[in-house]
Amino acid sequence: MAVAYRPVQWNRNKLVYDAVLLVGITAYLFLFLRFAPGWLDIRPIGGPELRMRAFGSCAYIMLHLILIIGPLVRLDRRFLPMVYNRRHFGVALFFVALTHAWYVTGWYQAFSPVDKYAAVLVGNTNVASFIGFPFEYLGIAALLILFVMAATSHDFWLNFLGAPVWKAIHMAVYVAYGLLVMHVVLGPLHSEAGLVYPLMVGAGLALVVGLHLAAAVKERRGDRANPSGAANPREGDDTPWILAARISEMEVDRGVAVLLPDGERAAVFCHGERGEKISALSNACKHQNGPLSEGRVIDGCVTCPWHGYQYRPEDGCSPPPFTEKVPTYRLRREGDLVLLDPRALSPGTWTDPIVLEAAK
């Protein structure tokens, strides 16, 4: 969406996001390393060991926060701004996790007869055992996934790989989460006699899974409540029209998601100066497949809720000088009903909007 190339297009919101992130991580580590040891009534824990625990637990909590942002947004759109700069959150997570790994390797493998990085891999190869499983492998695998995600987080890779591939790569965060949970369960929890750590890990898992389930249930209910479905065909018209929306229920400058027979979604928007037009385009933003139906019409363009990419409702083209295009759909009006032809038109194809005569 940029006219001139800039590696990171900073703006006030991104700076605030990153500042909050930095302050949060610093406060966490400061509290863990400087204050908490003084409140412990046990023998002092050595510096390197304390640091590996501080960075490890910080990374673990950060991953939970990253994972709950998605479902929170599905449950309440006001959380959307937290998606805006989530990539920086992920990159920060990778560096915190890397620092943890660096301290762990330096502490536990420093006196190994082989190189300390090789020692992590060959020190324990008891993969057939569950209890004695080399949990370090799980942490290494998770760190590699986080590295790939951080390294490909830039828009260059998004453009190079395309949104579907890029998104598939970044869905591996769930694999990383599973690996990290097992890394913690088979590692630190293994030697835990107290209940604090197991309860914390259990609560984190329940939070992530619970929020994802709640979001999925809400989305499923939304699909069921959606009026989309096969419409009565007109004589001589073999178009597989589906019911997309009721005009009386549409809000001006806002969209409605329509589930299509092939599982994709279209976004039907009411737009125009007085909300007198209705158009339909793909629900997937060209940038990161953000849900356009949850966006708004701003300055005459459908605006993606995730990063503000814009498309004209009638032809799915970004306004000049931008060049992104999304598919559009043909619409037909029947009384209060909006019918949609579920066969997507080529990206950027002009479609006549439904024009409402008595628009206010």
Place this chain on the structure above:
Amino acid sequence: MSERETSKSAFFVGYLATPRPLAWFLAVVTVVMAGRGIGAGLAFALGQQDHGNGRFAFDRGYQSLSGVIQAKPYPV
């Protein structure tokens, strides 16, 4: 048509100024999330166990132990 609503609720666009009601909501959410994250960190920090002083107990003399020594991954 005249009964249809124009949405007045705040909408966030990253490169535009954040609407005030949303900014307040985000401030509260940020404080709550940061508080919970740091609270969880405190629980982790204060839940650490005493793992001994790491000294050999030479002063206890000979002691009898029974059990199985695992040769792999390292003698335990």
